[in-house]
Amino acid sequence: MNELTRLDATPISPLALEGVGFSHRGQPLLHPVDLRLTGCHCTLVMGPNGAGKSLLMRLAHGLLAPTTGRVRWEGRPPRQAMVFQRPVLLRRSALANLTYALAIAGTPRRQRKPLAREALARFGLAALEARPARVLSGGEQQRLALARAWLARPEVLFLDEPTSALDPAAIKAVEDAVRDFHRRGTRIVMTSHDLNQARRLADDIVLMADGRLIEHGPSETFFTAPASPEARAFIRGELIW
Numbered sequence: 360m361n362e363l364t365r366l367d368a369t370p371i372s373p374l375a376l377e378g379v380g381f382s383h384r385g386q387p388l389l390h391p392v393d394l395r396l397t398g399c400h401c402t403l404v405m406g407p408n409g410a411g412k413s414l415l416m417r418l419a420h421g422l423l424a425p426t427t428g429r430v431r432w433e434g435r436p437p438r439q440a441m442v443f444q445r446p447v448l449l450r451r452s453a454l455a456n457l458t459y460a461l462a463i464a465g466t467p468r469r470q471r472k473p474l475a476r477e478a479l480a481r482f483g484l485a486a487l488e489a490r491p492a493r494v495l496s497g498g499e500q501q502r503l504a505l506a507r508a509w510l511a512r513p514e515v516l517f518l519d520e521p522t523s524a525l526d527p528a529a530i531k532a533v534e535d536a537v538r539d540f541h542r543r544g545t546r547i548v549m550t551s552h553d554l555n556q557a558r559r560l561a562d563d564i565v566l567m568a569d570g571r572l573i574e575h576g577p578s579e580t581f582f583t584a585p586a587s588p589e590a591r592a593f594i595r596g597e598l599i600w
């Protein structure tokens with residue numbers, strides 16, 4: 360099987376967040392958000408620390424239940440995966456982390472190692488297959504988490520700050536991986552602080568600030584004709600609240 364074989368040609372269901380809000384002990388952390396993500400786009404969720412980006416991702420992926428509103432797939436719920444800033448890896452080798460995930464997914468035993476090795480090679484980890492996953496560097500762990508997600512053939516991939524702790528070479532490796540997912544037909548939803556990364560990757564941009572969705576639109580419009588004062592300030596590199 361060609362690893363870049365596109366996923367099913369069936370369109371990925373749109374994801375609709377309808378008045379989705381989240382409160383903790385009565386304090387609103389995310390004010391009601393309406394957002395619709397469609398097609399095979401790469402959406403970058405941007406905004407300052409504490410803006411509510413991770414909350415939005417967890418709610419969209421179904422890891423958190425909203426306090427108000429609902430998260431709805433308009434059609435068949437797609438296969439989804441999520442990659443975190445600090446990946447959750449098992450206390451076993453890089454290879455075994457992948458074969459374990461394949462076992463859980465019901466992949467026949469004899470296919471597991473070849474598939475896992477193919478994924479390790481794709482993400483530049485072939486030489487590290489026997490190394491305990493937890494001693495890998497931050498960038499290597501991130502690539503291992505991406506390899507694990509790759510094997511799940513997600514139609515939608517959520518990435519929460521996957522590059523924020525990485526050096527430029529490791530950031531490039533993650534961005535190349537994101538492009539590979541995208542080329543394979545996966546919708547990408549990714550949080551980032553980095554405007555240059557958004558310019559490199561995004562089809563559309565969601566700007567969050569202070570627990571609110573400020574703006575959502577095509578990347579080109581966001582950068583050339585931002586609609587809100589917050590977006591204009593954010594693009595100029597000014598602090599927004």
Ligand SMILES: Nc1ncnc2c1ncn2[C@@H]1O[C@H](COP(=O)(O)OP(=O)(O)OP(=O)(O)O)[C@@H](O)[C@H]1O
Pocket residue numbers: 383388406407408409410411412413414415520
């Ligand atoms: N489960 C939770 N319980 C209580 N407070 C939470 C919870 N999750 C997030 N928060 C708070 O909600 C706010 C938004 O957090 P969130 O992690 O979504 O921000 P963010 O935009 O991803 O920030 P960063 O860029 O720093 O990761 C923060 O003030 C955070 O402390």
